Every structure is written in structure tokens, then in C-alpha cells.
Amino acid sequence: MIIPTSNAAKHVGPAPTAAQTRVIAAALELFSRNGVGGTSLQMIADEIGVTKAAVYYQYKTKDEIVLAAAEAELARVADVVHVAEAESSPKRAREAALTGIVDLAVARRRSVGTILSDPVIGRLFAQHRAFRDVMHRLRKLLFGEESGSEARLRTAILVAAISGAVMHPFAVDLDDDVLRSELLRLARRFLGLPK
């Protein structure tokens, strides 16, 4: 299972500091319990055990925290891509990308639904340079170097289906292993791969 987290942001933008990482982790935990709207900067401060001023020193608004959390998730996808690109053959690279994306989605299922479905994030992602870069590299891993615009959209659909499935209420009572094997099956069949 490939879920690198250290140094994740190097592929996306400036890495969050240790203090910022603590704020993001606490925010994600509270978002998943209470929703984004039900979480305040004060609650985030209480969760970490610092003052509200200390949180405010890192991020001025909750929107900034939501955006930083979304960028951290994108950095995790970038890490999966980075690891897959280092594989010794195109076939192994595709396999590493597929299992990496599924493992990441399943591992993050409880925590990221609330931020990824935030309407602000959806609009930001579409124009995000780092997002376009990650999707471009992922497309090449899944469909090969010469793949065109159809492969681009199928990559988006596949990642959206995998990541969207884990955060949907219809899948909330499925356990991690079941979810992982079925999503891999879905991905393989979509790509026309054996097994």
C-alpha cells in the first residue's frame, strides 16, 4: 500500500510547516465529525490544545484551511504518481498508479469527503496548475504516452468515480477491504485490463 505523506507538498506548492500540518489534521478530523460549517477556528484551536490566536497566525480564515487541506490531498495524489513513475516498466507503473489511487481513496474515505465536495474547492481545482499537472501525468501512466483528450477525460472520470465512491453515503457501511477490491475491479474493467 503506497500512501506516502512526508514531503508530500513538494510536488504541489510550498510545503505546509509542522504547525500548519497540525491545523490541517485537526480541521479534517473536525470537518468529518461536524461538517465544514459546523467547525470553527476556536474548535480547531481546542482540538490541538492551542489558542485561537495561534491558529489565526497560521491561517486567517476557515476557507484558507479548507484550501490548504485540499492542496495537501492533491499532494498525496502527486506522491502516488511520483512513486508510480519510478517503476521499471509501463505495465508496473500503471499497476502502481491504480492501486495507489484506490488505496489513497480508501485510506482517506472518512476525512476528505467534506472538503472535496465543498463548492469552493471544485471551482479552484479546475484551474489549479498543480491539479492539471497531476492529471496529465496520471493520464500518461494509465493510458500511455500517446493518449489524447479522450484519455484525459477518462482519467478524470475514473479518479472521480473512485474518490467519489468512498465518500458517498451509499458506500458508508462497506468495510475498507471490500471497498478496495471492488474499486480495483471497477478500475480494471473500465480500463479493459485483465482480472
Added chain:
Amino acid sequence: MIIPTSNAAKHVGPAPTAAQTRVIAAALELFSRNGVGGTSLQMIADEIGVTKAAVYYQYKTKDEIVLAAAEAELARVADVVHVAEAESSPKRAREAALTGIVDLAVARRRSVGTILSDPVIGRLFAQHRAFRDVMHRLRKLLFGEESGSEARLRTAILVAAISGAVMHPFAVDLDDDVLRSELLRLARRFLGLPK
């Protein structure tokens, strides 16, 4: 395209009144612009052009509105199932269920992401009697009468993947027609159907 909305709630619970339907519609519109957290009862009242007291007369809290909106979405799925069950052969019924689910997900892509990913909704759906009933009927449509627990989980995965994909930021810049045809392709391949 099958998206019946009238009388939708008869399959799920007491139908919302006309006034409640207006509140739900306004709330969904505001949730999709501002998120659940960025929407107040006062904003919902302003959107409809009534007083806050008039909204409060229908629903006491925003949570009640989120739940009512989620139930209304579930009723739309129940309608798709209901229409498919009336088809003249199992094959036509499966086809109607598949295209109905995809059409519904694409039609609702802008409005329902915020409520469906609300953590409260995920927990509620898993125990919801109406949810279990709809999933059971959908499973029979997609996998046949004798299908067992594996078909149950594949139904959940497939619906979650389709509905989750449309609300994921990775799919936000894809147009409706592309999204519809690719999700149908995904569903057919997952189910091992031709074309």
C-alpha cells in the same frame, strides 16, 4: 431521460408539502453556491422571498432541511427504480435502471454534492429503511432476482461511483453529455455488459 420528480416521496416517506419543497429547492441552490456551513435560515428565507419565521414554521433547524433534502434525493432514486420495474423484460428494466441512475446523477451534479457528503447524512443513510428498500430493488434490477450479498455490495459501489464522480472536483470541468456517456460506459463495463 427519466427524472420523475412529482409524487417522488411516496416511495420514501411522507411527501413534503409545496412550502417545504420550496424551502428544500432554495436550500440546495444556496448550499451549492456557499456550502452547507455558509447558508443560514435567513438566507433561505431571502432566497424564497418570505420571512425567517415562515421557514422556521416548516423546519426548525438547518439539519432538518439537509435531511429533508437528502430524503428528496433518495425519493428520486426510488422513482427511477419504480419506473424501471414497470419495464416489460428484465433486460429493459436493467437498461432503464442504469440510464436512469446516470441521468439522475448528472442532472443533480451541481446541487447535491454538499448535502450527500455531509457526515450526518452518511450515517443516517446506512440505517434508513427507505434506503435499504431502494438498494434492494435496484440490486434485483441490475443483477437479477437470485443475486446475493456480492451483488448487494456491487450495487452500492456502482451507485456510489456514479453519484460520487459527478460531485468530485476532478469532474467539475467535464460537460454533462461527456459525463453521461462515460459513466454509462463505466457502469456497463463494471457489470460486464456489451457496448
